[in-house]
Amino acid sequence: MIPNFRFMANSEKHSITLQVNGHPYQLELLPWVSLLDALRENISLTGTKKGCDHGQCGACTVLIDGKRKLSCLTLAVMQEDVAITTIEGIAAEGNLHPLQQAFIDKDAFQCGYCTPGQICSAIGLLNENKANTREEVQDLMSGNLCRCGANKGIINAVMAVKQSISHE
Amino acid sequence: MPNQQSMSNEPSIGQPISRLEGYHKVTGTAKYAGEYNAPDLLYGYIVNSSITKGKIKSIDTTEAKKMSGVVEVFTHENRPSTAWFDFQYADMDAPPGTVFKPLKDNDIQYNGQPIALVIAETFEMARYAATKMQIVYEEEEFETDLNASLDLVRKPKKGLASLLKPPPPKPTGDFEKVYQDSFVRVDNHFSHGTEHHNPLEMYASTVIYEGNGKLKIYDKTQGTINSQLYVANVFGLKMKNVQVISPFVGGAFGSGLRPQHQLFMAVMASLALKRHVRVTLDRAQMYLIGHRPPTLQHLKFGADQRGKLNAIYHKAIGETSQFEDYVEIVVNWSNMLYPAENVRLEHEIVPLDVYSPLDMRAPGGSTGMHAIEVTMDEIAYKLQIDPLELRLINYSEIDKSSDKTYSSKELRSCYLQGAEKFGWDKRNPAPRSMRRGHKLVGYGMATGIWDANRIFGRAQAIMTPDGKVEIKSAVTDIGTGTLTIMTQIAADTLGMSIEDITFSYADSKMPFAPIQGGSFTTATIGPAVQNACHALNKKLFKLAKNIKGSVLSSSKLQDVIFKDGFISLKNNLDQKISILEIFQEHGGEAIKTTNSAMPNPLTYGKKAKAVHSAVFVEVEVDEELGTIEVKRAVTAVAAGKIINPKTAESQILGGMIWGISKALHEETILDHQFGRYMNANLAEYHIPVHADIQDLEVLFVDEEDHFVNDLGVKGVGEIGGVGIPPAITNAIFHATGRRIYELPIHFDKLL
Ligand code: FES
Ligand code: FES
Numbered sequence: 001m002i003p004n005f006r007f008m009a010n011s012e013k014h015s016i017t018l019q020v021n022g023h024p025y026q027l028e029l030l031p032w033v034s035l036l037d038a039l040r041e042n043i044s045l046t047g048t049k050k051g052c053d054h055g056q057c058g059a060c061t062v063l064i065d066g067k068r069k070l071s072c073l074t075l076a077v078m079q080e081d082v083a084i085t086t087i088e089g090i091a092a093e094g095n096l097h098p099l100q101q102a103f104i105d106k107d108a109f110q111c112g113y114c115t116p117g118q119i120c121s122a123i124g125l126l127n128e129n130k131a132n133t134r135e136e137v138q139d140l141m142s143g144n145l146c147r148c149g150a151n152k153g154i155i156n157a158v159m160a161v162k163q164s165i166s167h168e
Numbered sequence: 169m170p171n172q173q174s175m176s177n178e179p180s181i182g183q184p185i186s187r188l189e190g191y192h193k194v195t196g197t198a199k200y201a202g203e204y205n206a207p208d209l210l211y212g213y214i215v216n217s218s219i220t221k222g223k224i225k226s227i228d229t230t231e232a233k234k235m236s237g238v239v240e241v242f243t244h245e246n247r248p249s250t251a252w253f254d255f256q257y258a259d260m261d262a263p264p265g266t267v268f269k270p271l272k273d274n275d276i277q278y279n280g281q282p283i284a285l286v287i288a289e290t291f292e293m294a295r296y297a298a299t300k301m302q303i304v305y306e307e308e309e310f311e312t313d314l315n316a317s318l319d320l321v322r323k324p325k326k327g328l329a330s331l332l333k334p335p336p337p338k339p340t341g342d343f344e345k346v347y348q349d350s351f352v353r354v355d356n357h358f359s360h361g362t363e364h365h366n367p368l369e370m371y372a373s374t375v376i377y378e379g380n381g382k383l384k385i386y387d388k389t390q391g392t393i394n395s396q397l398y399v400a401n402v403f404g405l406k407m408k409n410v411q412v413i414s415p416f417v418g419g420a421f422g423s424g425l426r427p428q429h430q431l432f433m434a435v436m437a438s439l440a441l442k443r444h445v446r447v448t449l450d451r452a453q454m455y456l457i458g459h460r461p462p463t464l465q466h467l468k469f470g471a472d473q474r475g476k477l478n479a480i481y482h483k484a485i486g487e488t489s490q491f492e493d494y495v496e497i498v499v500n501w502s503n504m505l506y507p508a509e510n511v512r513l514e515h516e517i518v519p520l521d522v523y524s525p526l527d528m529r530a531p532g533g534s535t536g537m538h539a540i541e542v543t544m545d546e547i548a549y550k551l552q553i554d555p556l557e558l559r560l561i562n563y564s565e566i567d568k569s570s571d572k573t574y575s576s577k578e579l580r581s582c583y584l585q586g587a588e589k590f591g592w593d594k595r596n597p598a599p600r601s602m603r604r605g606h607k608l609v610g611y612g613m614a615t616g617i618w619d620a621n622r623i624f625g626r627a628q629a630i631m632t633p634d635g636k637v638e639i640k641s642a643v644t645d646i647g648t649g650t651l652t653i654m655t656q657i658a659a660d661t662l663g664m665s666i667e668d669i670t671f672s673y674a675d676s677k678m679p680f681a682p683i684q685g686g687s688f689t690t691a692t693i694g695p696a697v698q699n700a701c702h703a704l705n706k707k708l709f710k711l712a713k714n715i716k717g718s719v720l721s722s723s724k725l726q727d728v729i730f731k732d733g734f735i736s737l738k739n740n741l742d743q744k745i746s747i748l749e750i751f752q753e754h755g756g757e758a759i760k761t762t763n764s765a766m767p768n769p770l771t772y773g774k775k776a777k778a779v780h781s782a783v784f785v786e787v788e789v790d791e792e793l794g795t796i797e798v799k800r801a802v803t804a805v806a807a808g809k810i811i812n813p814k815t816a817e818s819q820i821l822g823g824m825i826w827g828i829s830k831a832l833h834e835e836t837i838l839d840h841q842f843g844r845y846m847n848a849n850l851a852e853y854h855i856p857v858h859a860d861i862q863d864l865e866v867l868f869v870d871e872e873d874h875f876v877n878d879l880g881v882k883g884v885g886e887i888g889g890v891g892i893p894p895a896i897t898n899a900i901f902h903a904t905g906r907r908i909y910e911l912p913i914h915f916d917k918l919l
Binding site for chain 1: 186193194199200205290292367417420450648814817818823826849857858864
């Protein structure tokens with residue numbers, strides 16, 4: 001269970017700037033720090049969750065230039081000069097994004113631990129404009145696990161927002 | 169926090185109120201145990217044994233310790249001393265036996281046992297240094313295979329835990345004889361593998377070192393006071409110097425009923441180094457903290473020509489560790505449901521070289537009810553009686569196993585309403601008779617049952633001069649909706665709107681709450697909240713009466729109502745005194761009251777108390793590939809009063825998805841050659857994803873119960889998962905004509 005990084009011992013810290021939710025953050029980071037750990041430990045943005053650290057659960061999903069990405073599978077030093085949006089940056093000026101409100105209304109969570117990843121992933125999904133039916137939404141959201149079994153509420157919430165967009 | 173719902177005058181109990189913490193959960197501001205930061209926080213990474221049984225001959229930490237950023241490495245050789253006696257390690261959910269003590273000595277008792285803790289300035293450094301440990305083991309032979317060890321089977325020891333998990337009742341009648349003479353006999357063997365809770369949040373404890381033997385601990389747990397007790401006892405600290413907080417818990421499902429290793433490790437390091445320390449498990453380590461035990465079951469049911477059960481035999485053999493006798497209630501259910509006169513129930517265990525099993529959502533019930541309800545389905549087929557009809561033929565208003573009447577039991581309505589909603593009458597009973605293209609279609613049904621329990625709990629109510637009330641209890645909310653529900657109960661008892669109530673919780677400094685599990689939280693803490701609110705009303709009323717010239721001076725408590733900030737006479741609402749006035753008279757001090765609630769020991773045992781469900785499922789099975797899909801499912805539940813239909817529905821839906829997972833997806837596979845789990849990650853441990861979840865419906869039938877507690881609530885945490893696995897198994901039989909006795913059912917079993 002322990003990865004063996006033989007090359008690590010002499011690595012040096014890198015000075016980087018990450019653009020997160022519209023703010024620049026200057027960081028001194030060792031090269032092997034994942035974007036996920038950088039967000040949670042160095043910037044104290046703990047809204048992005050760690051459910052596996054291996055790209056298997058979706059809890060760490062963030063938006064990079066509007067596209068959904070697993071932050072545990074990318075290194076922080078690789079993400080300079082891109083716009084990173086985390087769950088903390090989804091509500092504009094304290095006004096909940098329609099999807100956030102839909103999650104509350106449809107009871108699309110229980111423990112809430114998968115929720116930030118689900119919401120970021122769903123926003124990415126809406127941006128992609130690929131999923132048209134409920135079935136396609138289910139398929140394309142399947143990288144985001146929910147152990148509490150809030151699946152029905154989650155898909156209901158995404159569908160509700162999707163429909164309201166297409167009616168605009 | 170913004171709350172868009174205002175329903176000031178209406179009772180809030182029974183309303184589908186959205187979770188009050190929802191705002192925090194959708195904005196990322198909900199903080200979980202591993203997310204509290206502190207200056208110069210140290211990070212711990214646990215090192216696990218790579219052998220299953222034997223001794224550590226030597227453990228060399230020199231290289232790891234030399235690495236920059238590494239602060240200390242703890243092993244059994246330099247572990248600070250902790251409590252001597254076994255009982256000091258016991259927690260509220262400890263099975264009879266000897267609690268596992270991390271780093272106690274060089275003895276290895278199971279694969280993955282924690283054997284060292286690396287403490288470093290960053291998480292990455294701690295994890296990296298953990299690879300630099302030089303460990304030499306002396307390996308011994310071990311056994312982890314339940315099927316290969318049946319000669320070791322024995323009766324479990326009894327202990328404190330047996331109170332909540334009673335052994336099977338004594339045999340009644342003459343099972344052997346009546347079974348042999350029965351018109352129809354079914355004799356089945358069932359089995360299922362290991363399962364792991366896998367909450368999405370990994371276990372973490374952040375220990376804030378406050379000096380002078382004082383600790384503030386953010387811990388992932390289902391019981392703040394359980395963790396507090398454990399830490400105080402093990403490390404010899406005063407209870408008042410250990411504060412355990414866990415406001416948000418990212419799922420637990422039973423895995424947080426016992427303090428987990430990371431708590432021990434983080435506290436040990438923090439006390440030794442006098443620093444703030446966080447220890448987080450990684451996903452692979454989440455498979456080393458307890459599990460649902462693999463279990464074998466043998467059932468023999470005999471029935472008469474009309475389908476009435478007259479003989480029941482149910483035996484379970486579960487896995488346990490070498491150090492604790494873990495049991496769950498697997499075999500007690502059939503006779504609670506079906507009133508056969510000749511019954512023999514047995515539960516035994518086989519100790520193996522694994523870690524102790526641990527209660528996992530609907531422990532025992534989901535195991536036993538699977539076997540019972542599949543066996544019932546077989547009897548229905550043998551007699552050519554509709555499976556639903558067979559349940560009604562065997563319907564009972566009493567729990568035959570204890571000869572007590574049920575405090576309430578609306579299972580019949582569950583059967584009837586569920587069947588109607590589902591369209592059960594459209595079922596052609598013959599196997600393989602229904603299809604959709606190349607898919608075989610099957611309908612299956614099953615019953616669910618779970619205990620309705622309550623135990624001892626406390627709550628405090630505090631009213632401040634602005635007329636707002638804070639309720640406090642140490643209870644957690646693991647995603648169950650406890651915060652919202654307790655707020656509703658308080659609001660209605662006080663005659664206030666939910667906006668004026670704050671429920672503070674999940675802090676061991678608050679009034680006592682037991683561990684949150686077994687579906688008993690609402691029935692335990694709800695009445696305590698109610699009592700505290702009643703007591704508060706009483707105090708206010710007394711003060712109101714004592715105000716000079718009070719319009720209430722000659723009235724009694726039962727003559728008044730509390731509403732919208734006033735105490736008014738019921739028969740003359742204009743005669744009232746405002747709460748503000750009471751406070752002015754009272755000198756503006758907050759009014760507090762702390763109260764307990766527990767079942768009445770003289771009467772509580774006189775009735776049987778249970779939650780029931782009826783489950784209907786449609787599956788599609790691909791005729792050539794054997795792939796199985798649950799197309800739709802209806803669960804009708806009788807669980808007494810439903811405080812919040814929205815959160816309760818989510819509880820049942822979650823349980824149903826767990827049932828689908830148990831039936832068709834999840835299993836941890838042990839490699840008996842190594843004694844190690846092979847699929848300890850979320851890619852290979854399958855749980856349902858969004859694409860697996862189709863049309864699920866929940867229906868609550870009306871059930872009034874004035875006996876279980878004053879609220880009439882029974883709990884909905886477990887019942888959702890109990891009936892689904894047998895209903896799916898029965899639907900697969902209906903679709904394919906194949907009866908499968910092992911879980912999970914993967915397509916290869918149908919090929
Ligand atoms: S934490 Fe990144 S996918 Fe699980
Ligand atoms: S809400 Fe708990 S994991 Fe999804």
